[in-house]
Amino acid sequence: MPGLSIGTCKRWSTYITMAMFFLTGGIEYSVIFPTMYNYVQELGGEEWLYGLSLSAFSISNLITSPLYGIIFDKTKQTKWIVLVGNLFEIGGNFMYFAAYTVGSPYLILASRFVVGAGAGAGAAIFAELALTTSKKQRTTIYSLFLALRQLGMVVGPAFNLFLEEANFKVGPFPVNRLSFPGVFMAIVWIIVEILFLFFCFRLPHVEQDGETQNSKSVEAHTSNHNTAVTQSTNGDTTVSEDEVAPLLHTKTLSSCINGVAYGSTSPTQRMSSPTINHSVSVDTYILVKPAVREEKGCSALVGRFRKYCMYLLSEMVREEIIVLLALLFVTMFNQATIETMFVPMAEDLLNWNEKEISFFYSGAGFEIILAFVLVSLLSRLLGDRWLLLIGLIFDIVGWGWLLGLVGNATSETPWVMWRFMIGGVIVLWGLPFALVTGASLYSKILPADIQGFGQGFRRSCFSVGAILGALWAGGAGSFGSTYYVLLGVPAALYVLMLFMVLVTFVRLKEAPSKKNQPPSVDTMKTDKSSHKQNKAS
Template sequence: MDYQRKKKLTFSTIGLIFLFSGVEYAVILPTIWRYLQTLEAPPYFLGLALSAFSLSGLLSGPLFGYWSDRTQTTKKIILLCNIFEIIGNFMYFMGYSKWLLLSSRLLAGIGTGAGSSIFGFLTRSTASEDRATVFAAVMACRQAGLLIGPAFNIFLRLCDFHIGPFIVNKYTAPGLFMFLLWMLLQLAVVFMYWDLPPTERRKTDSISERHEEENVHGLGEENNEEEVEEEIVPLMTSQELVGSYGSMMTSSQSFEERHIKVLEIWFSCNFVLSAVFVPEFLREEVVVLLAAQFITLFNQTALETMVTPLTQKYFDFKELENSVMYCLGGVVVIAGFLLVHWLSRHFTERVVFTIGLTFCNISCIWCLIFLANPLGQFQLVLTEFIIGVFLQALGLPFVAVAQVSLFSKVTSERTQGFSQGVRRSVGGLATILGPLWGGGLTENMYIMVGVMVALLILLTVGKK
């Protein structure tokens, strides 16, 4: 099979991974609270179950990313992560007790750590100028999953039968459904996913092939051999190839390798702490992008938590109205990703990032002015609410895609999996703290939204 076909199948499989992760979130979230109630779980168990999923993903991301950097492979990691998803969702389907359900979300969350390896893989296998476009397409797949996920619940809520000792109803059916989807995805990864070579190595291979072809035709044999060697030598500075050609290392390279080995041991013992103290993560541009990851996700999840109580209080929205609202929001987000996909071909990531921050700033300031203490008639307040949500949903894709692409360029490509794991862990921390902030201050909107505005302004100033 030729390279281009392998690349298309591999990228399609990656799209399925992110699509299914979005579907899982959308089919489980609407019913998990009532599911816990049937298991006689106290109210705080909902927060535990949701946080457990984010927490295990936060911890597993850097670990799997570091593993992919060391091996320069991702297929085995994805297969392992899918096993965690399969087992976790089957445990969710089994039910029995609130503790089993909590454990199921903890295990499933470990499976999300594959995202770090995948982003590292995409960084290595795509050209720098195409990276934002590829990231936008991949991240849009997850949003598509969030959009179509509620549609599956329309059918899953009708389930009422037994499979052996297990009950299949509207609460357990989402777990069984995702168990089957992840099983199918496991087969897709086995047969449709390849660990493609890095971009620079591929270019060198093509140069070598061209030179060999010229040699066959008798065109400058000696000169071509020298050029091929010149092209290959720079690649040997990578850690993996240096280790394979020990006889070619100089004494300074051996000294450098010994230091790298020491760092590897440190990473293995405590990879999270090491990431904090590695100078690469203390550079200004890296800190700004990590702050962007945290602040945007913190604000997003805080607003998502605030939206439902707000619509109930001022508009008397029920489940149907909220579902329609989330679906429309998903449409706006997907439209934003498509717009970013187009803009990234004509503008730099920095411009896209600035546009996104502008939308987010306007949205939060709008919410602070008009929604912290809504005044006026129903139609006016509803219009103000729609504008605020629309601006927030539209700005997120710009910031999300641009900061991922920029982060891949300002961090070392050799440790890209680990770097993306750190970035995703920062995002995981935001998704844990955001709902706690939003849920605890629904009656103090000025404080809640005011802090969010301050964080965005701080990020905007830091970006400059």
């Protein structure tokens, strides 16, 4: 196309291919779940097995997302990470299809666990988006990608129209309305695998306000070494006592760092009586860099792992990070709660059947997509934390509406349908605000070199929220005939999150540019050393 460079075409091709990952995930959700309950029952499974099969996806995603993220941080190879993850998607869906032939409901459980392991690769995609987009574009990009998953959930039921009519055999495998969704999704994921293989490229990382995203490694962050020897104006060598002291315990300094060898010098290289601060003499060495004893074997591995863990701990255990992770957990908990409780409440209060419920789900899906688009547009005018507040206010008003007007409602309550629907619409309208802006702001606060782990940990928090939300909605009916307890906990959680966000509001902003930060002590030492060397020369 005229006017488009090769780099631009590769960028669009990569983003479209990544978008297909989330679109397909949404389609899978809406194709698999409507028939899973009947599938488990058909194979002789009990209700507890159905509930465990629902949770298996989230449990697997919880475990694998941080692992994919760590691999991304070390390799930055999003394409190959997703290619491996898609193999789990393909294999898991084929297992789901083959469960009918085998006749085991436990194979359904295993298949959902395997598919969840593949879905964890989404952490690498979110990390890649964080590194290849500017902070101004981040919220828009995240909202579009999350909206595509929701679009898949909306269009997915359309595929069920022809899947329900299936009744044939492929070799030894019977294909019917229960098993067909598995092989259908396996074929779709094979298509996605081909797209990633040929149309996904490694994109250059963009600079974030003067800070290059390809930032220094954890080792460089945890161990900074400075020049130990400088030349004074009279040609003498000057070394500070604190720099030399660790080096005086041994006669031979022989370590190799970054390809430069340090050790005793030849007679022609030795200096005669160099002058050192506080009369410290090193008459046999020219010290270019401080000697560091190189650890080998298990001790070196343990040391690097310890430094990595301490670095992760220092970056993740911060007030703003904890608040955002708590917000994303609460958002997913409440979303899973409303998704799980909607069907039994609609049947109990409104006497709806599957047709009315399907129409409401479709309408809710379109509403959420519109909310995602609105977030994308408003992100150009308002900051993420302000959009976050808007979402929290919507959700508090919506859950408060449901708690006050539907908490003790029955099927005979006047205007019960409108009470229920208006509250649900308000709640769903606020979800994308909290979901997108929380994830976008989280990616802006995280350092570039742990984006993979951070995004994986965020998705793990999502998975925990989804598991606990579904369990809460499923078990809250035992507290009585009213819905006060069921609706009160999500409302209280959002009120708590509003308080936490307001307290941390000043910190909820992207990290400042390192250009404006004062130089560290090590940097000042290095600059001072360089100045003396230049002066001596």
